[in-house]
Amino acid sequence: MLTPYDVHFGVAAKRHAEQEAVLRKTFETMPERFVRGVTNLPALPAEGLPAEVLINNLGKNTMATRVAGYGNRSRRRGIY
Numbered sequence: 001m002l003t004p005y006d007v008h009f010g011v012a013a014k015r016h017a018e019q020e021a022v023l024r025k026t027f028e029t030m031p032e033r034f035v036r037g038v039t040n041l042p043a044l045p046a047e048g049l050p051a052e053v054l055i056n057n058l059g060k061n062t063m064a065t066r067v068a069g070y071g072n073r074s075r076r077r078g079i080y
Contacts, residue, residue: 002015012049013044023039024038
């Protein structure tokens with residue numbers, strides 16, 4: 001599992017490789033716990049990971065900015 005931090009700061013490929021190494025080592029140590037064989041992680045997307053990852057996107061077109069009155073000032077004044 002990758003966190004937004006891993007993707008945003010470009011360490012996703014490193015984390016993915018580390019997780020695969022841990023799974024392989026665990027399988028070699030305790031194969032009886034893996035009744036279906038080695039667990040394979042989903043591959044990283046071929047087209048690459050997103051350039052940015054946001055948990056709370058507070059851009060211009062979000063509901064939070066519209067409710068706060070920053071998105072469309074004419075509606076805030078009651079002019080439709």
